[in-house]
Amino acid sequence: MSPLIEARGLVRVYQVRRGLFGRPIPVRAVDGVSLTVMPGETLGIVGESGSGKSTLGRMLLGVDDAQEGEVLFEGRPMPAMNTAEWRALRAKMQLVYQDPLAALDRRLTIAVQIGEPLEIHDLLPKEQRASHVAELMAAVGLRSDQADRYPHELSGGQRQRAVIARALASRPRLLVCDEPVSALDVSIQAQVVNMMRDLQEEHRIAMVFISHDLKVVRNIADRVAVMYLGRIVEEASSDVLFKAPQHPYTQALVSSVPVPGQLLEGRVILQGEPPNPANRPAGCAFHPRCPIARDICRSAVPQLRRISEGRAAACHVVAGEPVQAEA
Ligand SMILES: Nc1ncnc2c1ncn2[C@@H]1O[C@H](COP(=O)(O)OP(=O)(O)OP(=O)(O)O)[C@@H](O)[C@H]1O
Ligand code: SF4
Ligand SMILES: [Mg+2]
DSSP, rough: OSEEEEEEEEEEEEESSSSSOOOOOEEEEEEEEEEEEEOEEEEEEOOSSSSSHHHHHHHHTTSOOSEEEEETTTTTEEEOTHHHHHHHTTTEEEEEOOOOHHOOOOOOOOOHHHHHHHHTOOOHHHHHHHHHHEEEEEETTTTTTGOOGGGGGOHHHHHHHHHHHHHHTTSSEEEEESSSSTTTTHHHHHHHHHHHHHHHHHHHOOEEEEOOOHHHHHOOEEEEEEHHHHHHHEEEEEHHHHHHOOOOHHHHHHHTSSSSSOOOOOOOOOSSOOOGGGGSSSSSGGGGGTOOOOGGGGTSSOOOOEEETTEEEEOTTTTOOOOSSOO
16 A cells, blocks of 8 residues: 655754844754655654644645655645645645634634535535535534534534534545644543544544644554654654653653553653754754763764664664764
8 A cells, every 4th residue: 555645854944033133043843754644544743842743734735845855645746835736636635723713714604614625626516515514514523503603603622523524525535633622621622532533434534643642642643753853753653652662752751641551660751941943952852851862862863763663763772873973
């Protein structure tokens, strides 16, 4: 089976000013990321704030440009944004953001908004659209009497269900979900995540699920990529990664989420300052916070290396001694 989407060496550099009159400095928000997502697979992306998760998600859809690298969708290079080819492809790739209120138009009923993609992409005969919208509403757990409500007349959870229904309207092959449940009450989060998982399995939609909440990712993802300062530092199947994380950063993240019966023997506490992409440490960017850092870690960037089938980590210690200094 070939990947639905493949990213090769993606780099995104933003020019960021320090202070009002400061000179812009380049910030590598995404720094050489390669990944694949198979049809019907859910890839979780986790990492602290500022690690580049959202930028990477936008790049996968071609909404944010790559300065280096490329994205292939169904084996073909992603067309440039806003071209006719890209717009046609957008029906197959949808984005769900954190804030459903911002994603919805306050002046339109949710039924109208759920049906918008059908109109934009001219996907179904007009007379079939209303029944498709009704099916989508039922699929995400919205009642038919809510069809004519405006976004402000729904709860946060119902609004996000409407956003998901709209994303599903064009029968996408890929959903990129950026913190889709973070703004919802904890009691509602599990319901919405379970609903997303059921729909994703039923329709075999591939999903990139971005979240800083490891419990949510563990519940929904088949495979997980851990990001630190724009790079993937560990990647493995969800089961393996949460049971036996290899990279010290992943160990610290997983340690911070106690799971009954599966606590790590030695808890790793994340020390030091949160990562700042404008001030990337030399060598392994994690070294100032790493409890097992060695001299080599301060000068050589560890590359992502395969450590077993389907499993990779970027750490000098985990993957054995480095062959040579690479940065
Ligand atoms: N449009 C932009 N202009 C300048 N810098 C940006 C822009 N978007 C993101 N950045 C910077 O790129 C880095 C990565 O940001 P990004 O939003 O991708 O991180 P994130 O992992 O999604 O964080 P969070 O968990 O807070 O959502 C950050 O340092 C951020 O300040
Ligand atoms: S490369 Fe060194 S500093 Fe980085 S995570 Fe591994 S041991 Fe720690
Ligand atoms: Mg983000």
